[in-house]
Amino acid sequence: MKVLIIEDEKELQRTIQESLQKEMYVIEVANTYKDALHKISSFDYDCILLDIMLPDGNGIDLLKEIKEIERSDSVIIVSAKDSIDDKVSGLELGADDYLTKPFHLSELHARIKSVLRRKNQNGNNSIKINNLELFPDEFTVLVNGKEMEMNNKEFALLQYLVINKNRLLTKAAIAENIWGDYMDEVDSYDFVYSQVKNLRKKLKQYQADLEIKSIYGMGYKLTTEGE
Missing domain, CATH: 3.40.50.2300 (Response regulator)
Incomplete structure (x- = not known):
């Protein structure tokens, strides 16, 4: 956030x-x-x-x-x-x-x-999408009731994607939202690709019914499987 x-x-x-x-x-x-x-x-x-x-x-x-x-x-x-x-x-x-x-x-x-x-979150303590539930105040994510292990940047990336489900998010928007003023010090958005790649692996590992889709030349979009 x-x-x-x-x-x-x-x-x-x-x-x-x-x-x-x-x-x-x-x-x-x-x-x-x-x-x-x-x-x-x-x-x-x-x-x-x-x-x-x-x-x-x-x-x-x-x-x-x-x-x-x-x-x-x-x-x-x-x-x-x-x-x-x-x-x-x-x-x-x-x-x-x-x-x-x-x-x-x-x-x-x-x-x-x-x-x-x-x-x-409509006043709720968590955000639920299919079998995944994210608790922003506790920095915790559950998939089918099992806690998903992740670092701070992975959690921030997932939270940003979840809040903006089904919306196209550019690499610039993702980088600026998660890294803030530090973006002035980087030359490319390659690190965004690396973070997305790692997060995809974990979502697949924990069998989350979510998919991070790549929109060629533009950015990423979080969808439920099959959308």
Whole structure:
């Protein structure tokens, strides 16, 4: 899962980033309104943590722009301003939640998981497709009730494919969603092919009724067998 932290307080930004990375989220950060708008316009995120007070603009105005360009990213407003007007404005504009500083990191984790469950899992704790069941909060995958052994990147790849079942996902989209800002350091998407190849082997090994199809020259699509 990919999260964008929009926060100009460097120490808080670092603390949140390190905490969420321990939870296996892919993290990107923005310190300003301008940088945040560029990232949101260019990339997809599962969740955006949005501070209201930014050095070059207001987070509420940024939220308006997010909605105007019809992005579906979940947004949690994180602000030191405990203002009813800001809360109402943010929620009316389409924010999924509002968290007032200071807060415990455990509460932030719970809020993120909650909005992601609502967005991707219809409020459930797991996602089921045929004989496979994926538990995002526990980083666990069961096939016919048996746990499937996999590393963090394989789990992230499978989760991204499952959430986007039957949708064509380009290699660029897969790489950017799972590796985030580190994509700036690579010259090709060959590593995506390697990860998909390894995941296919494991799905076959555990007899999952799913198939990762290659769409020549474009990317991959997760389907149930026979589709």
